[in-house]
Amino acid sequence: MAPKSSSPAKKATACACSHKSCCSSLTTFFKWFAILFAVLAPIFYVLDQNVDKFYVFNLPQLDAVTKAAINAHPGDTKAMVKYIVDELKADVTVSRYVNTDEQWVFNNAGGAMGAMYIIHASFTEYLIIFGTAIGTEGHTGRHTADDYFHILTGTQTAYVPGEYEPEVYPPGTIHHLRRGDVKQYRMPESCFALEYARGWIPPMLFFGFADGLSSTLDFPTLWRTTYLTAEQMLGNLVKGKF
Numbered sequence: 001m002a003p004k005s006s007s008p009a010k011k012a013t014a015c016a017c018s019h020k021s022c023c024s025s026l027t028t029f030f031k032w033f034a035i036l037f038a039v040l041a042p043i044f045y046v047l048d049q050n051v052d053k054f055y056v057f058n059l060p061q062l063d064a065v066t067k068a069a070i071n072a073h074p075g076d077t078k079a080m081v082k083y084i085v086d087e088l089k090a091d092v093t094v095s096r097y098v099n100t101d102e103q104w105v106f107n108n109a110g111g112a113m114g115a116m117y118i119i120h121a122s123f124t125e126y127l128i129i130f131g132t133a134i135g136t137e138g139h140t141g142r143h144t145a146d147d148y149f150h151i152l153t154g155t156q157t158a159y160v161p162g163e164y165e166p167e168v169y170p171p172g173t174i175h176h177l178r179r180g181d182v183k184q185y186r187m188p189e190s191c192f193a194l195e196y197a198r199g200w201i202p203p204m205l206f207f208g209f210a211d212g213l214s215s216t217l218d219f220p221t222l223w224r225t226t227y228l229t230a231e232q233m234l235g236n237l238v239k240g241k242f
Contacts, residue, residue, distance in 0.1 A: 146179050
């Protein structure tokens with residue numbers, strides 16, 4: 001005797017149950033998402049309104065030390081970097097947050113390539129020396145922090161859609177990329193800068209790692225970058241610097 005096939009009614013019931021289970025799971029997911037959003041949104045809003053209270057570096061201080069380094073060692077990038085780090089280390093208000101262990105690592109982001117030395121990294125600020133001796137060009141990224149590029153040597157140019165002339169930043173000037181803005185930028189030749197970002201730093205890390213994960217696949221550099229960044233961020237968090 002041939003086996004009995006399931007009746008259409010049973011199949012319909014099974015499909016209906018499966019559909020109902022799926023809808024129930026989605027409803028539960030969106031319910032918990034809404035609850036989580038309702039809880040976290042006000043917290044983030046309050047933190048964002050008070051994020052400046054977490055800053056230890058200030059813009060006039062960095063502008064002054066950058067210009068002093070340029071005047072003291074014109075054209076000598078290595079000497080400028082040492083001057084800047086020594087001056088910051090001598091400042092009692094920030095000295096405990098300054099990393100004097102000069103370790104350089106490649107940085108690929110937005111199609112541009114250079115190298116960086118992390119002077120400070122925390123959840124709300126980072127201060128690095130970034131640059132290249134042979135030039136580069138790329139996308140700035142759209143970030144959750146304001147970025148201040150203090151040019152030490154060389155020239156950086158930038159472009160925004162709708163303009164017909166480039167923005168030009170020679171040594172001693174500051175290229176301010178406002179939070180949420182985006183530009184194309186270029187360092188035609190050798191160019192180094194003291195880069196300072198203030199705002200929410202963790203979301204910026206996705207941009208910093210994207211090229212390494214999807215293009216260069218340089219996993220040793222990714223690992224070293226992750227290690228150095230985490231070392232600074234967690235180390236400063238232990239010191240009470242958020």
